[in-house]
Amino acid sequence: MKKEDLLKNNTLFYFSEISKIPRGSGNEEKVSKYIYNWALERGYTVKDDKYHNLIIKKDNNKSKDPIILQAHLDMVCEKTPESNHNFKTDPIEWEIVDGFIRSKNGTTLGADCGIGVALIMAMLEINDEMFPPIEAILTTREETDMAGAYNINKELLSAKRMINLDISPENKILVGSSGGFACELSLKVNFVEYDGEFFELKLTNMRGGHSGNDIDKGYGNPLILLVDLYKNLKKSGIECSLSSIDGGNSRLAIPREASIKLGLRNKNNIEKCKKIINEYSYFLSKKYNTMGKNLNLSLSKIDKCLVLTEIDELRTINLISLIPNGIFEMDNKFSGLVESSSNLGVVKTQVDKIILTEEIRSAYKESGEMILEKIKILSDIYNCDISVHSKYPGWTSDKSSKLCSKAEEIFKSIYNEAPIITASHSGNEVAILKDLLNLEDAIAIGPTRLYYHTPSEVLDYASAIKFEKYLEKILKEI
């Protein structure tokens, strides 16, 4: 298919138009203004706000209950090392390759969620007396702090049902997502001089991953594993002392690497040490080197440093051993879906304390609270300071959703197959808006996009064209 032909499709036309406007998260003003004017020209009611969110309303058939269509204006800005694209100033130019649309310049395409925005523009332009009143919400900063969604002016909206267009692939209907919060533990510790040789034990090149979506993949947490290995050294009778433990960059990611610094009392023990480390390395390789990864466990000599007091070493080791990490419970409605989990994302040794940061996620807030309760008990035992922040709501899975039934029925009629109805173990704007606007029903659907958040991001254009018909039919029939 040629570009000119694709642009005859209204959705792809608008996708192409907004791709011309740089719109990384936090830089949505221009695209917001463009769509604001576009809506005004067409006589729709439109409001913006200081976050550059847009609310666009079109009446259609006023005897029907209104519906919210929702997507986000911003996009993730990632590019290949070779790319000289400037996300502040340059348009995203695109090309067609093997049935997909992709960026010409080694960047994210922004189909996440530009195609959702374009679909909403296309739906607004359709004059169909079967359509219910549409209240479109176009948010900003979805890819960073979701500040747009949090600050939508709810007074402007009356609809109690919503279709979000921010997911992929086309055959999925999302009917729930987990809420979450961050939990930070601060363990005060004291350091002392130590007489011996000093080493750094490093575990690198583990798989890592998303703290929600990948928590059930069995990728392993290098922080937990290094502590386990350190305990093995101690149990084997080697006299050593812990100086520090560090690993991970964000509570939202499963760590890929971690490091322990330690003092070894007797340098004659180094061979015994290495033997245990090699055995552990063999176990780690067997268990985790199954995904094209080649993890590395290394021991290297370092300069003399202070070590934790004996009691503080024990507190540190035991706290990291006991802190909830991984799946707390699976969902019993959707096979294979995690209901609640926690991820020990970061451990940092500072001058007088060790900081542990976790992300806790759950579909039911009660499950998240149960995980937090465990952490609070540990915090009491080990005398930590605890803080909870960055809370966002969940959106409890509901298979009985009317929107879902209708979308399912129409999907079957168009695609001749059943859609996959599921929920997700990561957060999204639906939950925030459902909470804020007291929505009674919400689903998320979207055309097929691949490799989002990377420079390989592509949009399946045939899917986008077919999806436009699917969405149009849903709007007619609800």
Added chain:
Amino acid sequence: MKKEDLLKNNTLFYFSEISKIPRGSGNEEKVSKYIYNWALERGYTVKDDKYHNLIIKKDNNKSKDPIILQAHLDMVCEKTPESNHNFKTDPIEWEIVDGFIRSKNGTTLGADCGIGVALIMAMLEINDEMFPPIEAILTTREETDMAGAYNINKELLSAKRMINLDISPENKILVGSSGGFACELSLKVNFVEYDGEFFELKLTNMRGGHSGNDIDKGYGNPLILLVDLYKNLKKSGIECSLSSIDGGNSRLAIPREASIKLGLRNKNNIEKCKKIINEYSYFLSKKYNTMGKNLNLSLSKIDKCLVLTEIDELRTINLISLIPNGIFEMDNKFSGLVESSSNLGVVKTQVDKIILTEEIRSAYKESGEMILEKIKILSDIYNCDISVHSKYPGWTSDKSSKLCSKAEEIFKSIYNEAPIITASHSGNEVAILKDLLNLEDAIAIGPTRLYYHTPSEVLDYASAIKFEKYLEKILKEI
């Protein structure tokens, strides 16, 4: 199909023959003797032992490496309340219904693992110069303590590869299973008099399930949930005191019910109590009443009783809150498979202690040890006695198994589809025998059986007939 026609198939004929001999676990002597004589008559080498295990050898093509075929002689004895079947004396009579063979008298059929035994008899009777030497192992007491497998005389066996025939359905190839062990914690506690009213808080009719296979189903553990609810009562400011906590029957099952007895200081608080319980009940129903179950949370008045001292109540509550329960890690080779887990199966309040019993399972023994390490730290914190017992080995998943590749190839050629290659999160005889006999390669396969361990057990006879060809072809080609 008529019975006479089915009996023309050698496997089904032998299945029918052994079904005539009562063979519940521990009662295998007669069936063992029958097959012993059958083997002798045919000139095979056969040995039995005091467990009534059988080892039967037939040379076939001696230039090939020998192979072990393995199944168990015993069966689970379950019947409907109406059935007057006597498992000690009565044969299992069977009938044909809708493509399945089932018991005529409302009992388990014993296709688990009678069909495996019959397949081995059929394979032994085939004279084919392509067949490798066969070393058949027929074990006893698989359904109880696996004492047969543990006591196989390894001196009699030389093969280093094995096909176990104890799984279902036909399109599955099992290449691994978890090992496990029991862990018991005993928490010494003191009781004191309490002035107030006394109640029992009971959570019943939860889903329960197998502590390994169902640990990822999100069925919930009533012991953990009741403790959480009790903490909610305390947090709301209600003055109450814990008298006892009990629940579960076996560490091998996820508990279906649990009960807490408590003293309530001020009977005016009973309405506040009930309100919190009702709210919790609503949450539980929403989260867990999704599987045709109708869980029940009730509060009823009981006679005056002693309660735990304040400190012992806290130790109990915190220990149950922190004890590892559920998935520890998922497998990263087989999507959706649990690698390691623990199940708080039983809590019992006794006169001077509270006993917690867990089953810990893991594909890698190191993971099981990591779970045990957590429990040991808790045991130190709360000053418990800890004991570990009933250990059995795991059988580490190995997709590179030669037997698996061959079975996969032949399955595809016969069934025109790909088999599902996976591992299991529960124990089996393969792991025990692989350990005992230093086997290099093992898989488990079997024809399709349904509802085993229940009076609804059926055997898909078409599957059994086709599977016979599949197994025969594997033996020719390895």
